[in-house]
Amino acid sequence: MAKVNSSRRRPSKNKKSNQTVRLIVRVVLVLSFVALGYFIFHKLYPDYRDFDETGFDSQFEVKGIDLSHHNEVISWNAVRDKDISFVYLKVTEGSSLCDKEYKQNYRQAKSCNIKVGTYHFFSFRTPGEVQAKHFIGEAICKKGDLIPAIDVEHSPGNKYSSQKEKRDKVVAELKVFEKKLRIFYGRLPVIYTNKECYELYIKNHFPKNPIWICDLSNKPNNNTISNWVIWQFSHKGKIPGTSGKIDLNYYRYSFDRFKELIL
Numbered sequence: 001m002a003k004v005n006s007s008r009r010r011p012s013k014n015k016k017s018n019q020t021v022r023l024i025v026r027v028v029l030v031l032s033f034v035a036l037g038y039f040i041f042h043k044l045y046p047d048y049r050d051f052d053e054t055g056f057d058s059q060f061e062v063k064g065i066d067l068s069h070h071n072e073v074i075s076w077n078a079v080r081d082k083d084i085s086f087v088y089l090k091v092t093e094g095s096s097l098c099d100k101e102y103k104q105n106y107r108q109a110k111s112c113n114i115k116v117g118t119y120h121f122f123s124f125r126t127p128g129e130v131q132a133k134h135f136i137g138e139a140i141c142k143k144g145d146l147i148p149a150i151d152v153e154h155s156p157g158n159k160y161s162s163q164k165e166k167r168d169k170v171v172a173e174l175k176v177f178e179k180k181l182r183i184f185y186g187r188l189p190v191i192y193t194n195k196e197c198y199e200l201y202i203k204n205h206f207p208k209n210p211i212w213i214c215d216l217s218n219k220p221n222n223n224t225i226s227n228w229v230i231w232q233f234s235h236k237g238k239i240p241g242t243s244g245k246i247d248l249n250y251y252r253y254s255f256d257r258f259k260e261l262i263l
Helices: 013-044 076-081 102-111 128-140 164-185 195-202 255-261
Strands: 063-067 083-092 117-123 149-151 191-195 211-214 228-237 246-251
Touching: 063 228, 076 083, 076 102, 083 128, 083 246, 083 255, 102 149, 117 128, 117 191, 117 228, 117 255, 128 164, 149 164, 164 195, 191 195, 195 211
Parallel strands: 063 083, 083 117, 117 149, 149 191, 191 211, 211 228
Antiparallel strands: 063 246, 228 246
16 A cells, blocks of 8 residues: 655645735625616615705705605605695506595595696506596595596506507507596596506606606606606605605606696
């Protein structure tokens, strides 16, 4: 049997040093990429929690929020004291869902002299006529309130389809829904959407409706969406009198023109 040499060469100090340097370089590179990604993300999607952080207060006079049962309002007086002029409240979704906080929020916001609007979350899977009947039956849209709004966006129930026929079907049912509301209330409904869904379902189909556009990165482009009237710029607002994150909005024009949104 051959004799085994139990002694092994130990790594030199220079080799250990090189390994340490390479490890440090890798860690620094990883941290640099993380920091760069964080910077780019927050540059593209600013983490606005208050109107004061935007730098747009000199451009927009009228501030608003929108709520559903996911948001809790503790004090409407505190909301009003934050110079919130209007609120859109969710009332219905699809053909049967109702927002359990709608009526209470409506009464309390009105009592604080905040202009109230009511919106419906449009379902891609339900006939527009059925949804319109559901909304009209549940919504409180009185004289002096804001024009009703239709929420058109993708969701777990409203999935994007690559098939043009399915997208056309969504547009057709949305037209039925919009027409029913327009006839019943005597005004063109506001349409809430984001840039993607605007291109897919709204553009060229609803050229005269006031648009409430969600854009978390940039002020709406007047040339791209000329008829926008409300800009939702944050989903992370922290408003006194509320609990959790609140959607923040600006009305495009002056207080004098704000009456154009009122029934």
